[in-house]
Amino acid sequence: MKKTQWQGWGPGEQAEQHYLVQPRALAGGGDVRHVSEFLRASGWRDKSKAGGPLHMESxxxxxxxxxxPYALPGGWTIHSxxxxxxSEWSAHLGRQTPVEIVAGLTDALTRPRTAHAPNVWAPLQEQNWHTRFEGPDCLATSPDGTAWMQYRHSPDGAAMWWTGAQDNGNGWTASFTPTTPIHLVQAFSAELASPDPVMRPRGRVPASARIRTWSVSVMPSQLRAWQQARITAARAAAWARNSAQSARPRANARPYTPAGRARTRR
Structure with missing residues (x-):
């Protein structure tokens, strides 16, 4: 079959109305491909069935x-x-968790861990979140009070990370087991606290009195270029990792024996 070019691209394309939404925690779920395409470009396997839920494997x-999105309560499940x-760990994120915040965690899964000691609270404090410590528990809330990050112990002694955002029924929650690597929780909190707005197409902006929006006109080619830049960065990082691994000397390589040297029998 001969492929035809979609008329929405190229010189004849028409601008589309989108909205910049702030705070990002209340922007709604967004396009799942923001997460899945980055993982796929990073070498993850897509195990999804046609028409079914998304399943990716490292x-x-x-x-x-x-x-x-079909099951109740639905949303994201990450299990290691x-x-x-x-240690084994898992995270569960509600269906309306913005994909940009989800990507804070999932993108970090594709990168090597740094040598710096992680601090979940540092990104929040940098954005003037209010932090309160009560014994082993800690709670941080955003300046507008719509989002929170908490490390708490239940009466039975079990610990967990609990976070989310809420505004008159519009919101989400997420939880992480205490064994979740701290650098991943920090990557999540950094995106949660980011003051940068996120973009949503017309008709996909949640009804909320607590959000601020700015209307912008965007060309489809611009959207594609931004998406492609993210995918290209993932592919480049994956290529660099694979090249570094293939360049490592084999640990079980046999010692070099000069040609013509006689081997001594025992």
């Missing part, structure tokens, strides 16, 4: 990410099995 098969020094 290259080493230790982490699985699922997004199911135990391996080596890593």
């Amino acid at each position: 290259p080493d098969r230790t982490v699985r990410i699922a997004y199911d 099995r135990a391996g080596g020094a890593i």
Whole structure:
């Protein structure tokens, strides 16, 4: 079949109305492909069935990410099995968790861990979140009071990370097991606290008195270029990681024996 070019692209394209939404925590779920396309470009396997929920698997098969908008309560499930020094952990994020905030965690899964000690509260405090410590528990709330991040202990002694945003029925919650690597929780909190607005198309902006919006006209080619830049960055990082791994010397390489040197028999 001969492919035809979509008339919405190129010189004849028409601008589309979008909205910049702030705070981002109340912007609604957004396009799931913001997460899935980055993972796919980073070498993750797409295990989804046609027409079914999203299922992604890490290259080493230790982490699985699922997004199911049909089940109740629905949303994101991220699970990592135990391996080596890593304990089993999982995270559950509500369906209306903005994909830009979800990507804070999922993007970090594709990057090597830095040597710096992670601090979940640092990104929040940098954005003037109010932090309160009560014994082993800690609660941070956004300046407008719509979002929170909490580490708490239940009466039975179990601990968990709990976070979310709420405004008159429009919102979401997320939880992380205490074994979740701290640098991943920090990556999530950094995106949660970011003051940068996120973009949503017309008709996809939640009804909320607590959000601020700015109307912008965007060309489809601009949207595609922004998306492609993110995918290209993921591919470049994956290529660099694979190249570094393939360049490492084999640990079980046999010692070099000069040609013509006789081997001594025992």
